[in-house]
Amino acid sequence: MSDDDQELGITESKTHNTGEWYAEVVRKAGLADYGPEGMSGFIVTRPRAYAVWERLQGFLDAKFKDTGVQNAYFPMFIPESYLEREKDIVEGFDPEVAWVDEAGNKELEERLAVRPTSESIITPYISQWVRSHRDLPLRVNQWCSVVRWEATETKPFFRTKEFLWQEGHTAHATREDAWAETMTRLDQYESVYDDLLAMPVLKGQKPDHDKFPGADTTTTVEALMPDGKSVQAGTSHHLGQSFAEAFDITYSDEDEEERVAHTTSWGLSWRALGALIMTHSDEQGLVLPHTVAPTQVVVVPIWQEDTKEDVLDYAEGVADDLDDAGIRVELDDRDERNPGFKFNEHELNGIPLRIEIGPHEVDDEELTLVHRPDGESVEVDREAVAETVRDQFDEIYAKLYATAEETLDDGVREADDRAEILGTLGQHGGYVKAPWCGDEACEEPIKEPMAAEIVMVPFDDEDPLADGDHEETCAMCDDAAERTAYFAKTY
Amino acid sequence: MSDDDQELGITESKTHNTGEWYAEVVRKAGLADYGPEGMSGFIVTRPRAYAVWERLQGFLDAKFKDTGVQNAYFPMFIPESYLEREKDIVEGFDPEVAWVDEAGNKELEERLAVRPTSESIITPYISQWVRSHRDLPLRVNQWCSVVRWEATETKPFFRTKEFLWQEGHTAHATREDAWAETMTRLDQYESVYDDLLAMPVLKGQKPDHDKFPGADTTTTVEALMPDGKSVQAGTSHHLGQSFAEAFDITYSDEDEEERVAHTTSWGLSWRALGALIMTHSDEQGLVLPHTVAPTQVVVVPIWQEDTKEDVLDYAEGVADDLDDAGIRVELDDRDERNPGFKFNEHELNGIPLRIEIGPHEVDDEELTLVHRPDGESVEVDREAVAETVRDQFDEIYAKLYATAEETLDDGVREADDRAEILGTLGQHGGYVKAPWCGDEACEEPIKEPMAAEIVMVPFDDEDPLADGDHEETCAMCDDAAERTAYFAKTY
Ligand SMILES: [Zn+2]
Ligand SMILES: [Zn+2]
Numbered sequence: 001m002s003d004d005d006q007e008l009g010i011t012e013s014k015t016h017n018t019g020e021w022y023a024e025v026v027r028k029a030g031l032a033d034y035g036p037e038g039m040s041g042f043i044v045t046r047p048r049a050y051a052v053w054e055r056l057q058g059f060l061d062a063k064f065k066d067t068g069v070q071n072a073y074f075p076m077f078i079p080e081s082y083l084e085r086e087k088d089i090v091e092g093f094d095p096e097v098a099w100v101d102e103a104g105n106k107e108l109e110e111r112l113a114v115r116p117t118s119e120s121i122i123t124p125y126i127s128q129w130v131r132s133h134r135d136l137p138l139r140v141n142q143w144c145s146v147v148r149w150e151a152t153e154t155k156p157f158f159r160t161k162e163f164l165w166q167e168g169h170t171a172h173a174t175r176e177d178a179w180a181e182t183m184t185r186l187d188q189y190e191s192v193y194d195d196l197l198a199m200p201v202l203k204g205q206k207p208d209h210d211k212f213p214g215a216d217t218t219t220t221v222e223a224l225m226p227d228g229k230s231v232q233a234g235t236s237h238h239l240g241q242s243f244a245e246a247f248d249i250t251y252s253d254e255d256e257e258e259r260v261a262h263t264t265s266w267g268l269s270w271r272a273l274g275a276l277i278m279t280h281s282d283e284q285g286l287v288l289p290h291t292v293a294p295t296q297v298v299v300v301p302i303w304q305e306d307t308k309e310d311v312l313d314y315a316e317g318v319a320d321d322l323d324d325a326g327i328r329v330e331l332d333d334r335d336e337r338n339p340g341f342k343f344n345e346h347e348l349n350g351i352p353l354r355i356e357i358g359p360h361e362v363d364d365e366e367l368t369l370v371h372r373p374d375g376e377s378v379e380v381d382r383e384a385v386a387e388t389v390r391d392q393f394d395e396i397y398a399k400l401y402a403t404a405e406e407t408l409d410d411g412v413r414e415a416d417d418r419a420e421i422l423g424t425l426g427q428h429g430g431y432v433k434a435p436w437c438g439d440e441a442c443e444e445p446i447k448e449p450m451a452a453e454i455v456m457v458p459f460d461d462e463d464p465l466a467d468g469d470h471e472e473t474c475a476m477c478d479d480a481a482e483r484t485a486y487f488a489k490t491y
Numbered sequence: 492m493s494d495d496d497q498e499l500g501i502t503e504s505k506t507h508n509t510g511e512w513y514a515e516v517v518r519k520a521g522l523a524d525y526g527p528e529g530m531s532g533f534i535v536t537r538p539r540a541y542a543v544w545e546r547l548q549g550f551l552d553a554k555f556k557d558t559g560v561q562n563a564y565f566p567m568f569i570p571e572s573y574l575e576r577e578k579d580i581v582e583g584f585d586p587e588v589a590w591v592d593e594a595g596n597k598e599l600e601e602r603l604a605v606r607p608t609s610e611s612i613i614t615p616y617i618s619q620w621v622r623s624h625r626d627l628p629l630r631v632n633q634w635c636s637v638v639r640w641e642a643t644e645t646k647p648f649f650r651t652k653e654f655l656w657q658e659g660h661t662a663h664a665t666r667e668d669a670w671a672e673t674m675t676r677l678d679q680y681e682s683v684y685d686d687l688l689a690m691p692v693l694k695g696q697k698p699d700h701d702k703f704p705g706a707d708t709t710t711t712v713e714a715l716m717p718d719g720k721s722v723q724a725g726t727s728h729h730l731g732q733s734f735a736e737a738f739d740i741t742y743s744d745e746d747e748e749e750r751v752a753h754t755t756s757w758g759l760s761w762r763a764l765g766a767l768i769m770t771h772s773d774e775q776g777l778v779l780p781h782t783v784a785p786t787q788v789v790v791v792p793i794w795q796e797d798t799k800e801d802v803l804d805y806a807e808g809v810a811d812d813l814d815d816a817g818i819r820v821e822l823d824d825r826d827e828r829n830p831g832f833k834f835n836e837h838e839l840n841g842i843p844l845r846i847e848i849g850p851h852e853v854d855d856e857e858l859t860l861v862h863r864p865d866g867e868s869v870e871v872d873r874e875a876v877a878e879t880v881r882d883q884f885d886e887i888y889a890k891l892y893a894t895a896e897e898t899l900d901d902g903v904r905e906a907d908d909r910a911e912i913l914g915t916l917g918q919h920g921g922y923v924k925a926p927w928c929g930d931e932a933c934e935e936p937i938k939e940p941m942a943a944e945i946v947m948v949p950f951d952d953e954d955p956l957a958d959g960d961h962e963e964t965c966a967m968c969d970d971a972a973e974r975t976a977y978f979a980k981t982y
Contacts, residue, residue: 038570038601047561070538079529098594104640149595
């Protein structure tokens with residue numbers, strides 16, 4: 001990145017111009033560039049963003065492996081006939097598919113889809129691998145990229161024609177096992193946000209008309225962005241037996257009876273990066289929690305000619321101590337830049353904690369620590385710096401989480417009729433909870449004028465309207481309310 | 492995997508039928524399946540093989556990061572005009588390219604290549620990111636899959652139309668820096684084989700007529716397979732300034748002079764897995780060193796009804812101790828299988844070390860350890876089992892390495908004329924060293940009848956023929972020999 005780019009700084013307002021502000025942060029903090037000419041909708045993921053993705057991968061992959069998941073890799077292409085086979089049960093992704101027609105200077109006999117998701121190629125193999133109840137549960141996951149040729153405008157990480165994700169696919173002996181799997185993965189997705197990205201999320205399920213095609217139940221974690229829109233931040237599908245029946249996943253049980261398996265699939269994409277960037281960043285640039293920050297601490301020595309040697313020595317010692325403790329630290333001892341420039345640059349790039357060291361700190365055997373998110377500054381003893389820094393990381397994480405939690409808590413409102421839903425969404429954004437009969441038609445009066453939709457309904461056992469023991473009616477029609485619908489605008 | 496498949500065992504001979512034996516090991520040890528109908532040349536990488544790939548990734552990626560490389564991710568498609576641009580300097584991969592013509596139900600204005608390698612899309616971005624000498628060296632790497640539509644027969648991991656690899660791309664201020672980079676990566680590839688896969692390799696460079704298109708020098712590590720063929724096991728290209736000139740990578744030096752950068756690229760693919768499997772495995776199935784084995788130790792308790800409780804308790808304690816020490820251990824306490832079946836299964840699947848525990852071991856507070864590669868059995872004290880196991884791992888690794896080293900040492904022979912080269916290659920395979928004038932035409936008399944080629948020449952400073960201070964003439968023509976050529980058949 002050239003110095004000129006750095007000096008520009010963020011010019012758009014997060015509050016008033018969220019979209020433009022986001023695009024500016026992504027570009028100026030060196031997170032992503034747009035794809036080449038002729039490839040709108042694609043992005044180049046630069047090292048700073050990719051390093052965050054790697055930490056997310058590491059965190060989630062370890063959870064997967066602790067809970068019986070094995071990684072594998074399936075071909076990136078899927079024969080058209082395989083996608084067709086899936087059509088018996090689902091609509092599929094046809095309109096969004098990219099097709100390979102020619103390869104090796106020859107037209108292909110059967111064209112190949114670039115995978116939009118891999119159920120239709122993975123399930124037939126699971127069918128081959130499962131013979132006996134002893135082969136169950138069978139769990140495979142792959143980290144890969146998928147292509148969906150969406151027509152809508154690109155937003156890096158939120159909406160791109162190619163995106164990175166993981167997709168897990170499992171088979172189980174019973175419906176209950178498959179449901180437990182579905183929830184295990186959803187909980188792990190929640191933990192990514194809660195414990196790694198400093199963001200609370202809502203957990204629930206999609207309304208039936210918005211499920212993954214062919215699924216019994218699609219569960220979701222939803223994150224609220226500062227501009228009041230909801231992001232579908234990870235989904236876990238209980239597929240029931242529809243895929244197992246279509247692709248013939250059967251097993252012999254303990255009594256040698258042939259039975260049909262129950263399957264699940266679940267995915268989380270780099271959209272999580274988009275949600276992370278949008279949630280915490282500000283008008284100085286990127287903000288990251290220490291958990292995923294490529295550089296966690298920057299040490300900036302501040303010297304005059306006569307104090308340079310002492311200050312630099314001291315700063316190097318601090319950086320070495322942190323490095324020895326396994327903290328990702330950078331010492332910015334560049335001669336050609338003044339401290340103010342350095343501060344701005346490291347703020348733009350989202351380093352969570354800055355340590356300033358001048359002659360005063362050297363004399364007093366102290367350090368000045370500055371929190372990236374809010375500029376809070378604390379003076380601490382030089383001794384036990386690694387321990388102190390870890391404590392500060394936790395404080396910064398708690399601050400980020402608290403702010404995001406406040407946004408979410410304040411962002412859930414109630415309404416009882418169409419006008420109130422529309423009014424509340426229009427004024428505040430966020431989620432509006434309303435009693436709902438369960439009919440897709442009753443989403444339309446909100447979706448049509450407002451482009452808001454039902455992003456979630458709580459699970460049965462968490463929804464007071466689900467047991468039927470009440471007098472509530474749907475906010476749109478006169479039928480009895482069967483669920484609480486969460487309306488929101490979405491990315 | 493069904494029990495029936497396991498029971499089949501390996502039926503082909505490694506010595507006499509290497510290709511069929513290899514295919515059988517790959518399938519029966521659950522490493523890979525062939526792709527779906529209509530997609531010949533593709534494979535499904537199953538968890539056992541993918542786990543090995545993940546360990547290789549972890550090993551190499553850590554080395555990359557320790558030496559200044561950052562990971563990134565670039566689009567999987569490359570516009571045709573970008574590939575064309577590269578054609579000014581190189582022939583390119585055109586005949587092997589898979590093309591996307593249609594996406595989102597529309598014909599594309601410009602068709603997109605599925606990346607066969609990413610120089611043509613990465614280099615233009617490097618050009619944008621490099622402005623000043625302070626931006627150099629710039630190093631990016633991506634782990635991804637690439638597609639090359641080769642017509643020749645599929646061999647899992649060795650030759651597939653889609654394969655996993657990493658590709659690193661760097662820019663430097665000087666020719667010397669770029670050369671040092673090229674060698675750093677080649678040394679890291681050598682270390683993958685030496686220190687992780689228990690295989691020695693030869694290091695050298697490709698003859699000029701077999702360089703990467705546009706490169707100044709292509710360096711290579713070559714591994715000798717047990718059937719006498721050489722595998723190109725990783726390549727590192729010194730690209731000189733040709734790519735930088737074509738894609739305009741310039742920087743201002745310390746005197747504000749505009750200069751053209753020097754670039755490199757380097758890649759290692761899952762072919763390393765193929766070489767690993769073929770080198771160490773045998774007619775009982777897969778053999779892996781502990782460094783990459785998904786399961787490093789299997790504990791097999793051997794009991795009668797009256798000793799079952801004691802034996803199982805003891806075995807669980809051993810497995811727990813190993814697990815606590817971070818060793819990847821599996822306790823095979825299945826009731827429905829006898830020890831002999833278990834031994835065969837774990838041998839097929841390549842677990843490096845087996846611990847047998849019967850009443851005798853319990854009474855004597857001992858353990859019986861069996862090495863997978865050669866069946867060597869040792870009795871050891873139960874105490875300090877983790878330490879003992881680690882020592883045994885090292886012994887097994889040393890055995891595997893020694894065997895592969897013997898194959899390589901015995902596999903390099905010398906010859907002085909065409910008949911001798913052909914005769915030696917025909918009789919022994921392996922490498923035949925011969926004096927060579929440097930002319931591609933002098934490879935033809937070997938290549939044409941034997942399908943052997945010059946896979947490597949030593950580096951200048953390691954080749955006694957390179958300094959011209961000798962009387963040797965080319966083995967094929969009467970010109971002075973300029974290099975020592977290594978002829979071999981290849982995968
Ligand atoms: Zn209604
Ligand atoms: Zn010659």
